Amino acid sequence: MSGYHFLKPFTFKHQTITLKNRIVIPPMTTRLSFEDGTVTRDEIRYYQQRAGGVGMFITGTANVNALGKGFEGELSVADDRFIPGLSKLAAAMKTGGTKAILQIFSAGRMSNSKILRGEQPVSASAVAAPRAGYETPRALTSAEIEATIHDFGQAVRRAILAGFDGIELHGANTYLIQQFYSPNSNRRTDEWGGDRDKRMRFPLAVVHEAEKVIATIADRPFLLGYRISPEELEQPGITLDDTLALIDTLKQTKIDYLHVSQSDVWRTSLRNPEDTAIMNEQIRDHVAGAFPVIVVGGIKTPADAEKAAESFDLVAIGHEMIREPHWVQKVLDHDEKAIRYQIAPADLEELGIAPTFLDFIESISGGAKGVPLTTAQSVTSSNVTQD
Helix, strand or coil: CCCCHHHCCEECCCCCCEECCCEEECCCCCCCCCCCCCCCHHHHHHHHHHCCCCCEEECCCEECCHHHCCCCCCEECCCHHHHHHHHHHHHHHCHHHCEEEEEEECCCCCCCCCCCCCCCCEECCCCCCCCCCCCCCEECCHHHHHHHHHHHHHHHHHHHHHCCCEEEEEECCCCHHHHHHCCCCCCCCCCCCCCHHHHCHHHHHHHHHHHHHHHHHCCCCCEEEEEECCCCCCCCCCCHHHHHHHHHHHCCCCCCEEEECCCCCCCCCCCCCCCCCCHHHHHHHHHCCCCCEEEECCCCCHHHHHHHHCCCCEEECCHHHHHCCCHHHHHHCCCHHHCCCCCCHHHHHHHCCCHHHHHHHHHCCCCCCCHHHHHCCCCCCCCCCCC
């Protein structure tokens, strides 16, 4: 067996859950679900192909209610009727001892009335995303906010019943949880908005609801993860100081890991080009061992993974796992030269890349046929080109 650090087991600090290695597959959008969010056979096949080698596998994001849908082909965990399909998906992901995590979210304003079948998107405030083509959402009422928090809790309950090993709250990539924390999208003047502490209320309420459901329902150790984006480019927007303040509060909760969503593990600040410090290192140092940190972005080779594993607890490999489902197995077999870093049209069926997934890859790669087959520029549940 290889002596790589990333192949060593990892045990979560507050749970009796051990990963067989430190490699994680992050949440990636595949658009393989049915229109209503039901799991498909293509989806189960895709996930099962990539299970078995990695220590932990996180699904593409699943919406917690109808207004939370962000794109077509998205998983849903909004109703008990989805539990049978999710159970099959969880079982497929747990092949070979991999731990299966269901990521849950609401898209908030990062949706549109077509996707929502005529309904207006919702958010913390009636402020459109500062990007071309996005509609102005309506502000959720206080009652709707409470209902959404409850919906997150029910999604956690369904994930437990479906057999997953944990859930990840998607508080990143400008979706609803982040929208409530951001001064750009949250202009409220009630108890759910205003200063930083008030903007933090919704994210923390969702965490506490998840904690309560896990404590009440789970009959086994069950992980609670939280995903963040460290900063926003919008003005006003989330800064690193805001993120560190959120982390301080998360330290007082029962989350089991923090997942930092970035396109490059070694990225520096996008808001402040004069800051040359590595963003993930600043976050790691601030976390100070309170919970493990997952990093993601640009990891392809075993050397890339080892460099990241020497500095961080867990390393997520996204795009490369689309190209090479057996990445870990080939490392274990001392067959690194056989790792696939490019794919061709003839590989698509073998890799479980269905037409809907291929169309999505091509659409976010500029529509150039063939380009993503060699670069595999897939996306994650952010619905943008970052892990």
